[in-house]
Amino acid sequence: MAEPRRVLVLVKYVPDAAGERSFADADSTTVRTTEGLLSELDEYAVEEALSLAESGGWEVTVATMGPEQAGAAIRKALQMGADAGIHISDEALHGTDALGTSAVLAAAVRKFSDEGGCDLLLCGMASTDAGMSVIPAMLAERLGLPQVSFASQLSVEGDTVRIRRDSETATETIESRLPAVVSVTDQINEPRYPSFKGIMAAKKKPVTTWSLADLGIEPAEVGLAASWSPVTEVSKRPPRGQGTIITDDGEGGVALAEFLAAEKFI
Amino acid sequence: MPRPAVERQLPDEESRALVELTREIARAELAPLVEDYEASSRYPREQMRLLGASGLLGLPYPEDLGGGGVGYEVYLQVIEELAAVWATVAESVSVHTLACFPLAGFGTPEQRKRWLPDMLGGDLLGAYCLSEPSSGSDAAALRTRAVLDPGSGDYVVNGTKAWITHGGIADFYSLMVRTGGPGPEGISCLLAPADTPGLSAAPPERKLGFSSSPTAQIHLDGARVSSGRLIGAEGQGFKIALAALDGGRLGIAACAVGLAQAALDAAVDYAGVREQFGQPIASFQGVSFMLADMATGIEAGRALYLAAARLRDAGRPFGKQAAMAKLFCTDMAMRVCTDAVQVLGGAGYTKDFPVERWFREAKALQIVEGTNQVQRVVIGRHLSRERG
Ligand SMILES: Cc1cc2nc3c(=O)[nH]c(=O)nc-3n(C[C@H](O)[C@H](O)[C@H](O)COP(=O)(O)OP(=O)(O)OC[C@H]3O[C@@H](n4cnc5c(N)ncnc54)[C@H](O)[C@@H]3O)c2cc1C
Numbered sequence: 013m014a015e016p017r018r019v020l021v022l023v024k025y026v027p028d029a030a031g032e033r034s035f036a037d038a039d040s041t042t043v044r045t046t047e048g049l050l051s052e053l054d055e056y057a058v059e060e061a062l063s064l065a066e067s068g069g070w071e072v073t074v075a076t077m078g079p080e081q082a083g084a085a086i087r088k089a090l091q092m093g094a095d096a097g098i099h100i101s102d103e104a105l106h107g108t109d110a111l112g113t114s115a116v117l118a119a120a121v122r123k124f125s126d127e128g129g130c131d132l133l134l135c136g137m138a139s140t141d142a143g144m145s146v147i148p149a150m151l152a153e154r155l156g157l158p159q160v161s162f163a164s165q166l167s168v169e170g171d172t173v174r175i176r177r178d179s180e181t182a183t184e185t186i187e188s189r190l191p192a193v194v195s196v197t198d199q200i201n202e203p204r205y206p207s208f209k210g211i212m213a214a215k216k217k218p219v220t221t222w223s224l225a226d227l228g229i230e231p232a233e234v235g236l237a238a239s240w241s242p243v244t245e246v247s248k249r250p251p252r253g254q255g256t257i258i259t260d261d262g263e264g265g266v267a268l269a270e271f272l273a274a275e276k277f278i
Numbered sequence: 279m280p281r282p283a284v285e286r287q288l289p290d291e292e293s294r295a296l297v298e299l300t301r302e303i304a305r306a307e308l309a310p311l312v313e314d315y316e317a318s319s320r321y322p323r324e325q326m327r328l329l330g331a332s333g334l335l336g337l338p339y340p341e342d343l344g345g346g347g348v349g350y351e352v353y354l355q356v357i358e359e360l361a362a363v364w365a366t367v368a369e370s371v372s373v374h375t376l377a378c379f380p381l382a383g384f385g386t387p388e389q390r391k392r393w394l395p396d397m398l399g400g401d402l403l404g405a406y407c408l409s410e411p412s413s414g415s416d417a418a419a420l421r422t423r424a425v426l427d428p429g430s431g432d433y434v435v436n437g438t439k440a441w442i443t444h445g446g447i448a449d450f451y452s453l454m455v456r457t458g459g460p461g462p463e464g465i466s467c468l469l470a471p472a473d474t475p476g477l478s479a480a481p482p483e484r485k486l487g488f489s490s491s492p493t494a495q496i497h498l499d500g501a502r503v504s505s506g507r508l509i510g511a512e513g514q515g516f517k518i519a520l521a522a523l524d525g526g527r528l529g530i531a532a533c534a535v536g537l538a539q540a541a542l543d544a545a546v547d548y549a550g551v552r553e554q555f556g557q558p559i560a561s562f563q564g565v566s567f568m569l570a571d572m573a574t575g576i577e578a579g580r581a582l583y584l585a586a587a588r589l590r591d592a593g594r595p596f597g598k599q600a601a602m603a604k605l606f607c608t609d610m611a612m613r614v615c616t617d618a619v620q621v622l623g624g625a626g627y628t629k630d631f632p633v634e635r636w637f638r639e640a641k642a643l644q645i646v647e648g649t650n651q652v653q654r655v656v657i658g659r660h661l662s663r664e665r666g
Contacts, residue, residue, distance in 0.1 A: 087295075091295065205299060205302065205303060205328070205331075205332050206295075206299055206332070207331060207332045207333045208292075208296055208299070208332060208333030208334070208337070208346050208348075209333050209346075211292050211295045211296060211299065212292055215291075215292065
């Protein structure tokens with residue numbers, strides 16, 4: 013049997029939107045929560061990789077860059093069915109901006125590729141916290157790979173990946189040779205839930221940890237200090253003011269309509 | 279605002295992940311459907327398949343036969359989590375697990391290997407058939423008769439089973455039938471597939487609650503069940519039925535605690551925002567003492583079913599404690615749900631809030647798998663036996 017082809021899914025550990033939140037430092041917009049999870053938008057990328065694997069001949073690895081707790085994002089992907097995980101973790105990474113992140117991820121992809129080849133890179137369309145959507149493009153640029161973004165459908169035939177991208181005015185079908193960096197939207201599939209068997213199996217799957225030294229990156233190149241766009245101040249949003257209360261004395265509907273019109277909702 | 283999740287003691291990381299998964303599925307897939315499905319008496323078959331695919335329809339059975347290999351300590355907390363969102367689904371998982379017990383506990387290795395993986399695999403749904411129109415509490419008086427036809431090697435079964443959960447939608451039926459003389463020693467257990475010729479379901483009963491869970495009579499009219507589907511020996515059926523109920527009662531206890539937890543959460547939320555006499559009603563001692571008693575009953579109930587579960591998991595006798603847990607937890611749930619309606623006042627009596635439904639559902643739990651009078655009979659018998 014031929015060696016399986018290797019797809020690497022880049023995932024992010026993000027704050028649970030339902031959890032308690034606070035800012036990590038005064039000079040960073042990194043949000044700390046008690047609970048975090050695999051970014052919902054990355055679940056679509058994991059699912060797409062898993063369905064490729066189910067079609068036969070693919071091995072799925074997930075990689076994340078983040079603090080120790082970020083291992084939870086890898087674990088979730090392994091529980092869903094991914095084969096292996098890579099956790100890029102280093103004290104010096106705290107506060108790294110998108111440019112720095114893409115440099116670290118690019119180094120990790122090179123290392124992954126050197127160790128056994130890399131035929132496809134999958135990402136979500138954005139992270140659910142920062143939401144910049146720039147990592148796939150930066151990564152493709154750094155690696156010199158084609159970038160195909162916002163796929164709402166994906167298929168692979170031989171060395172070609174074909175995706176569909178839906179916009180308001182047109183639907184594009186785009187082909188690229190492999191390897192390529194593909195980001196997928198939340199329209200592409202319905203991510204599966206892990207099963208209890210998956211939960212049990214995940215325990216035994218390999219997770220490798222890489223430090224900056226493993227990737228040949230100097231701590232000074234990343235982190236808060238190396239950020240191109242430092243955050244100068246962070247403040248909490250002021251509490252919301254009292255809403256407008258309209259008492260219905262028969263004319264409530266009119267008053268409501270006037271309010272909505274004044275606020276330009278209608 | 280969602281209330282904080284129940285603080286759970288679980289043995290390992292995998293069981294914590296399992297409870298997390300259960301909460302996620304309950305929140306995302308079950309919660310949005312409850313009101314509609316209960317109002318229109320619609321059974322959530324697709325959602326049960328999803329639970330099956332996630333491994334929730336065989337949790338306490340051995341892994342090598344397709345189960346999850348988890349203890350009752352973990353399985354029951356999954357049931358409780360489901361019940362706090364949708365009691366019908368929790369009861370359904372519990373009854374399916376009960377229906378698998380005769381084969382898992384008393385089948386031959388060949389029988390288990392042949393049927394159990396499919397039964398635990400998540401696609402199939404089982405029913406447990408003990409009660410009959412004229413024998414409920416006195417289950418050993420059952421009359422459904424099975425006669426071995428030596429020519430074909432089939433049992434020919436005639437009779438009616440009553441109040442059968444999943445009646446008409448189950449894929450297999452664990453049937454208690456009379457093959458011998460009167461009394462418990464004349465009873466045997468057959469595992470009949472739904473397409474058994476001569477097996478049919480009556481239209482579902484119109485019930486006070488659990489509307490989305492079909493409960494129906496099962497008619498056996500010359501039904502032919504192969505003798506290869508006899509579970510255990512002839513005459514062992516009643517013992518199998520009671521052993522199954524020991525575990526099943528713990529499932530009902532966990533359902534009751536989940537239901538009560540949901541009612542408490544709703545009552546606490548409401549009491550915090552509803553103002554009378556210029557202050558939240560929770561600030562009145564008369565209300566907050568009621569909430570305190572509800573919360574205390576729930577904690578005690580959870581501790582009791584878990585104590586029984588841990589005995590079972592350790593391979594120790596647990597029948598007495600299972601009966602106590604069923605009795606205590608379901609009476610507690612009835613009281614808590616009644617008080618929850620009270621805390622919500624007029625709003626609690628309307629269908630705009632789910633507490634009136636939980637109140638109706640709690641009532642069933644005091645009746646199923648042995649009424650709470652029968653639980654006392656069971657506990658009393660244990661006490662006299664212990665005295666010797
Ligand atoms: C929603 C629902 C689902 C059910 N699902 C199933 C199922 O899946 N499979 C199944 O086999 N059965 C099922 N049942 C049946 C259930 O187990 C019986 O209803 C129950 O065992 C009571 O039997 P009964 O209804 O005949 O009541 P009876 O036995 O007639 O009892 C009537 C009353 O008399 C009391 N009583 C009877 N004997 C005594 C005694 N010795 N001492 C004191 N009090 C006594 C009872 O406690 C009760 O209050 C279900 C019932 C319901 C309501």
